[in-house]
Amino acid sequence: MKKHLLFLGAPGAGKGTQADLLCQTNSYLHLSTGELLRKEIEMNTTLGREVKDIINRGELVSDELVLKIVKQNLNKDNKGWILDGYPRNLSQANSLHNVLNEINQPLEVVFYLDIPEEVLIERLLLRGRKDDTEETIRTRVNIFKKTTEPLIQYYEDLSLLEYIDADRDLKTISSDIKQKMA
Numbered sequence: 001m002k003k004h005l006l007f008l009g010a011p012g013a014g015k016g017t018q019a020d021l022l023c024q025t026n027s028y029l030h031l032s033t034g035e036l037l038r039k040e041i042e043m044n045t046t047l048g049r050e051v052k053d054i055i056n057r058g059e060l061v062s063d064e065l066v067l068k069i070v071k072q073n074l075n076k077d078n079k080g081w082i083l084d085g086y087p088r089n090l091s092q093a094n095s096l097h098n099v100l101n102e103i104n105q106p107l108e109v110v111f112y113l114d115i116p117e118e119v120l121i122e123r124l125l126l127r128g129r130k131d132d133t134e135e136t137i138r139t140r141v142n143i144f145k146k147t148t149e150p151l152i153q154y155y156e157d158l159s160l161l162e163y164i165d166a167d168r169d170l171k172t173i174s175s176d177i178k179q180k181m182a
């Protein structure tokens, strides 16, 4: 069973939901950079205050900052992990590659959760998180297309990519992922 996983997909594709489901059954660590950043904002830490406006505009936080957060959390002992929301651009992908080499836990599979744009916009508007306004959604989807989407080819070239149709019900997607993890 694969235990070092990455979930790639547009905002609203369901990465967090699927990662949560898997981590419940497998006791893997769910490492969501978005979640970790939101926690910092909630706790009103120095870091949280630094990133709050950026996140509420739907823009990306600096590569250095997210790398620091990822490093801090990956160091913990764990049975396995699922990265969700990181990397989001090629520079982050290269940093991640180096970090994972250092700790001797290379990526085993990348699940690309694919979903039509109109479906994800609808989902995000329904979700109604603080950074889910129509304007920020547009910004985040555009950033995804421009800077994150190239990672699909990047991981395809490394023969790590598994394509998942994410426009289906939760359980169907989940069992599809589990099958491809075996």
Ligand code: ADP
Binding pocket: 010, 011, 012, 033, 034, 035, 037, 054, 055, 056, 058, 059, 060, 061, 062, 063, 066, 084, 085, 086, 087, 088, 092, 140
């Ligand atoms: P979504 O996938 O729905 O956009 P996330 O919870 O993954 O939501 O991320 C929320 C916000 O946190 C992003 O819009 C961005 O501002 C910030 N963020 C999360 N991960 C990263 C990252 N790897 N690099 C830069 N910013 C990030």
